[in-house]
Amino acid sequence: DAKTTQPNSMESNEEEPVHLPCNHSTISGTDYIHWYRQLPSQGPEYVIHGLTSNVNNRMASLAIAEDRKSSTLILHRATLRDAAVYYCILRDANSGNTPLVFGKGTRLSVIA
């Protein structure tokens, strides 16, 4: 899988939007961009994924740059429960059976 780069940590105030960046300059045309998050003392959970167009779901939005070399996970109103490690992962649509490979992710702290 292609490599991603994320900041080690970020901080946000409660009820404010949070923009979590991810750089993936070596992304290929068939790579999907996946985001998972890991809350304290829990396993990772799926957040969102996309290929080229921006995506929205009940948890977050994913904004993908036009050249696809970067993307941003957007939490519209951060709550204390959003404090977690967020992982940006590239998945080749043709990868077949290759499992998810996690990097270090971004540790998000939310301040009340």
Added chain:
Amino acid sequence: DAGVIQSPRHEVTEMGQEVTLRCKPISGHDYLFWYRQTMMRGLELLIYFNNNVPIDDSGMPEDRFSAKMPNASFSTLKIQPSEPRDSAVYFCASSVKPGSYGYTFGSGTRLTVV
């Protein structure tokens, strides 16, 4: 659906003892994965199964580790003998197919070997 169920949640054992971690995947999920998480190395894939058959065990650290999936609803990860460096959180996950967004993780087993 109760999700992926792991047991025990916590395990403390003495060095040299055998440890068995258990996982029940989501019904209908054909793939099962075992990951290990430590502060130093993050989340590492140990082994994964497809339709109860081990596909890739290259992440298993050494012969002391073994994993089985006797049927579609149960898998075990065994460490024999255990060592202090095996202390970590072990996660089980299941999916309809790898690479899809349908990965569901269990809550993990925190293993401490003293």
